[in-house]
Amino acid sequence: MASHAFSLALTLALTALVLPLLASANSDADALDALHHSLIDPDNVLQSWDPTLVNPCSWFHITCNQDNRVARVELSENNIQGTIPSELGNLKNLRSLDLSRNSISGSIPPTLGNLKSLLFLRLNDNQLTGRVPSEITSLPNLVVLYQCSTTAILGVAPNCLAASANQISQFLKFEDNHLPLI
Numbered sequence: 001m002a003s004h005a006f007s008l009a010l011t012l013a014l015t016a017l018v019l020p021l022l023a024s025a026n027s028d029a030d031a032l033d034a035l036h037h038s039l040i041d042p043d044n045v046l047q048s049w050d051p052t053l054v055n056p057c058s059w060f061h062i063t064c065n066q067d068n069r070v071a072r073v074e075l076s077e078n079n080i081q082g083t084i085p086s087e088l089g090n091l092k093n094l095r096s097l098d099l100s101r102n103s104i105s106g107s108i109p110p111t112l113g114n115l116k117s118l119l120f121l122r123l124n125d126n127q128l129t130g131r132v133p134s135e136i137t138s139l140p141n142l143v144v145l146y147q148c149s150t151t152a153i154l155g156v157a158p159n160c161l162a163a164s165a166n167q168i169s170q171f172l173k174f175e176d177n178h179l180p181l182i
Contacts, residue, residue, distance in 0.1 A: 027090055028070040029056045034087035035073075039104075045078045069093035076100040076122065084123075089114035096120040103127055110135045120144045 033051040041047075048060045057064035063072035070091050081103040088097070089111025096119060097112075104126040112121070113135020121142060136145070 026054060028093075029054065031085075031087040031090040032056050032059070032062065032070065032073070034085040038085045039080045039082035041078075041080050043079050045075070045080070065093055067093070072096040072098075074098045075102065078102060080104065084109055084112075084128075086111040088112060091115060093117055098122040099126065101125040105129065107131075108133055108136065112136050113139060116140060118142055 029051060032049060036046055036049045036051075039046065045061065046059075048058070049056070050059070053059075055064075055068055056062050056070060057068050061074050061078075062070055063074070065071040071093055072095060073088075073091070074096065076098045077100070079102065080099075083106035084099065084104060086109040088094075089109065092115075094115050095117050097115070098120065100122040101124070104123070105128065107130035108123065108128055110133035112118075113133060116139065118139050119141055121136065121139075121144065136142075
C-alpha cells in the first residue's frame with residue numbers, strides 16, 4: 001500500500017513538472033501552425049512543419065533556446081505568400097522574426113507587440129498594407145527594426161514610432177515605401 005501511494009505521488013509530481021513544458025511547447029507549435037496555415041508555400045520550404053510533433057524545434061527555419069522554446073523564425077526569401085497571423089504574438093521567447101523578401105500581404109498584427117523578448121524584426125520587401133502597429137514600437141528589447149513598413153504600407157507611421165527610434169540602436173529604414181513625412 002505504501003509503495004502504491006509513493007508511485008502515485010511520484011507520478012503526480014512528474015506530471016506537474018512535465019505538463020507545463022509540454023504546454024509551452026504546444027503553444028509555440030500552435031502559433032507556428034497558425035503561421036503555416038496562413039501561408040502559401042509553393043516551394044515546400046515548410047514541409048518539415050508537422051503539427052503532430054509536440055516540439056517544433058526540429059522544424060526547418062526554426063531555432064529554439066535551451067528550454068526548447070522557439071527563439072527564431074527565419075523565413076526570408078522563400079517565395080511564400082499569405083498573411084501574418086495574430087497567433088505569432090504568442091511566441092513569448094521569440095528573439096528574431098524574419099519574414100522579409102517574400103510576398104506576405106495584409107496588415108501587421110498588433111499582437112506582435114506581445115513579443116517582449118524580440119530583438120530583431122524584419123518584414124521588409126513584402127506586400128503589407130495598413131499602419132505599423134504602435135505596439136511594435138514600444139517593444140523593450142527591439143534592437144533592429146528593418147523596414148517594418150514594407151513597400152505597400154500606406155499612411156502615416158504612428159507618432160510613437162518616431163519617439164521610440166532612439167531606443168532602436170542599430171537602424172531604422174523606411175525607404176521604398178509610400179509613407180508621408182510626419
